[in-house]
Amino acid sequence: MRRRRFLAGSVGVAGLSGCAGSPPDGFDGGPTETYRNPVFERVFPDPSVVRAADGTFYAYGTEEDGERFRRVPIVESEDLVNWTRAGEAFESKPDWRDGAYLWAPDVVRMNGTYYLYYSYADWGDENPGIGVATGDDPAGPFTDRGKLFRGDEIGVENSIDPMVFLRDGAPYLFWGSRRGIYAIALRSDGLDTRGEKTRIAGDHYEGAYVVERGGRYYFFGSVGTCCEGMSSTYHVRAGRSDSLLGPYEGADGNDLREAKGPVVVEGGNGFVGPGHNAVVTDDAGDDWLLYHAYEEGEGYVEETPRRILMVDCIDWSDGWPTVEGKTPSRAARVPRID
Template sequence: MKSIGYTLLCLLGVSLLSHCSGDKGKGDVGLVPNIRNVNPRAAAVGDRILIVGSNFGDERGIVTVAFDNREAEILSLENGKIQAVVPPSDVVSSSLTVTVADRSSNVFPFTYVYPTPEIESLSEILAAEGTEISITGTGFGNRKEDVTITFGEKPANIVSVSEHSIKVIVPDFAGKRTVEVVVKVKQKPSNKIDFSYLVVSYRNPVSTWSLPDPTLIKAADGRFYLYATEDTRNMPIMTSQNLIDWTFHGTAFTDANRPTFEPDGGLWAPDINYINGRYVMYYSMSVWGGEWTCGIGVAVADSPTGPFTDRGKLFRSNEINVQNSIDPAFIEDDGKKYLFWGSFRGIYKIEMSDDGLSVKTGVAKQQVAGTAFEGVYIHKRAGYYYMFASIGSCCNGLNSTYQLVVGRSTNLSGPYVNKSGTNMMSNGYTLLVSKNASFVGNGHCSQIVQDKEGNDWIFYHGFRTDNPTGRVLLLDQLHWDEYDWPYIGNSTPSITAAAPVFD
C-alpha cells in the first residue's frame, strides 16, 4: 500500500521530497542546495575551485555560483560537484553561494588571495616631477582602484595598470631627492626601489658664446674647463661646476705668447688633456684652405686656466704627408700615448713620446678611417674603442650639413665599423646627431664626462636656426643601447632636458 500511494502522489504532481523516479536525473529539483566544502577555500582571481555539496542538479541554465554579487563561470556541473572560476573582486573576504532556480544555498566563506606585487624596474630612475614613467614587475592585477603607489610619502597618479606594467606620473617633489617607490595592491606592499628626483633641467644652447669644436676637462678643483676654436681670439676658456652654467674665464694664449708656426693661421679644434702632472693642449693652426701648410702643435700649463706655454709644432701636413692635418685627439692606452688627427683626407693615428710633447722617434703613421670624416674623438668603454667623428660641412650657417657619427672597434688601430659592419675606411658610419628645427650643422664633439649618477654627457656645436651668428655650445646625455652602441635622444639636439647631477 505504501508503494502504491507513493506512485499515485507522483502521478498527481505532488512532490514527496522530490524523489520521484522521473526527477532523479535533474538532481533533486525542489530541494535546497547545500555547500559542504570548497577546495581551495582561498584562491586568486581566475583560479579554479571545486564546490562540493548536494542538490545542485545538472541543469546549467538554472544554476549560478556567486561570490557575493559576482557571478562565476561554471566549468562543470554534477549534482554534488561544481567546478567554477573565481571571478574578479575588490574584496578579500567573500560569501560564496549556489543558487538553483530560486533556491539559494547556505553561505560559505571564501578568501581572495592576491599575489604580492614585485617591482622589477623603473623606466627612469631619475626624472622630474610630472614625468610619466613605467613600473615593470608582477602581481599588479588590472584594476587601477586596487593599486596605490607612493614615492616616499607622496602618492602618485596612476595612468594605467596591467599585470606586469604600471604607468604613473611622478608626484611633486617633497624635499627629499632620493625616495623609495612602493606599489601596493589591495594594501599588500611590494618591494622597494630607489628613485631620484630630477630637480634641475637645462635648455640648449648651454652657452650662446660661439664655441666651435669644444674640448673640456675636469680639474683638481672640481670645476670643468672648456676650450674651443678661437672665434674669441687666442682661444676662449670657459668654466662651469655643473656643465650647464658657463662663465668666460679668459684665453689660453695672448698675442704675446700665441703660437706662430703658421703666422697667419687661426687656432682651431683644441684637445685638452692632463698628462704627467701638466695640462697639455694640442691645437690645430691653419689658414682656411691651406691644407698643405696647416699643422698640429702642443702647449702646456700647470693650471687649466694657463698661462699656456707653446711648445711649438708637432708636424705640418707637407711634412707628415697628410693633407689637412688638423683636429687632434689624444688617447692613452695600455701605457702608450697616441694622437689621432685628420680632416676629410683620411683619419690617421701615430704614437707619441712618453711626455706627449712630440711624435715618438721611429714610428709610422697609420690610416684608420676614410675621407668622409674630421674632428674625431676616441672613447674606450666596455671592451670597445668608439670613434666619434663629424661628416658634412661645418661652417655654412643654416646651409651647414654637419652631423655627428660613430663607429667602433675592439682594437685601437681598428678596423672601426658601423652597426652594419661597414668599415670606416670605406666611409661607413652610424648616425648619432643630425639637425632639427632648432639647430643645424651639429657636430665636432668633446670628450665624454660623467655626472654623479654615472650618466654620460657630451658637448658639440651647432647653429641656432633663429639666430645663426655663431656655432653655439650644445649638451646632451649620451645613452647606450643593449648592444653598447651610443645614442642621443631622437638623434637630434634636445631643446629642454634633465640636467646632469652634481653635488
C-alpha cells in the same frame, strides 16, 4: 638672449631628452632640475673638455668667437650646463708660423700637467699643422712648446683637429679632416710622435673623438659641412673597434675607412649642423656629448658663423652612442654632479 639655464622646479623630466636608467649604487641622489640648450650662447665652435682635480669642467674652443679674437677661448662650469668665461689659452700667438688661426683644440691632463694640442691653420691652407702647449692651470695661460708636425712632414693633408687618447697612461694622437683620419703614438712627454701612423677612418670625417666603453673603443666623427649657417649639414657618426687603432666598423659591419657609421646626432628640433664633439662623464657614470650647433634663424654674428655650445646625454642602450631622437634637445635633465 636667455640668461637662465634651469627651468622652473615644477617641470619634471618625464618626456624630456636625457639618459635613461637609475643612478648607480652609492650615488647620493639625483637631479630634479632641467636645463635648456644651448648652454653657452656665445660663439664657441669645436669644443673640447677636461675636468680639473677640483671637479671644475673647462671647455676650449676655436679662436674665432664673434666678439673679438680670443687665442683659444676657455669657459668653465661646475655642472656642465652653466658656463662662464675663464680666459684664453695664449697671451700671444705661437711663433712657429704666421698668418694662421688656432682651431679645434684638445686638452688632456697627463704627467701632472695640462697639455693643449691645437690646429694652426687658415681657410684653404695647403699645409696646416698641429702644435702643443702645456700649463699648470686649465684656465690658462699655456706655454707653447712648438710644432708637433705639419701635414707635409707627417704625410697627411689637412692635418688639423687633434684629439689625444690615453691608453694606460700612454698618449695616442688622432687627427685629420677630409683626407682621412689617422692615429699615431706620442712620446711619453707628449711632445713628439713615435712609430708609424695608422689610417682610422675615411675622407668623410673630421673632428675625431675616441672613448673606451665596456672593453671596446668608440670613434666619433663629424660629417658634412660645418660652417654655412642654416645651410650647414654637419652631423656626428660613430664606429667601434676591439682595438684602439682599429679597424673601426659601423653597425652594419662596414669599415669606416670606406663607409659611414650610424648617426649619433643630426640637425633638428630647432638646431642645425651639430658636430665636432667631445665626451665627458658625470659622477653617476653617464656620458655627455659636448658639441656645437647653429640655432635656427641665428646663423652669423657679423661674418662669423654663430656656432653655440650644446650638451646632451649619450644613450648607450643598444650598444651604440646616440642622443635621444638623434637630434639636439631643447630641454633635458641636468648631469649628476656629486
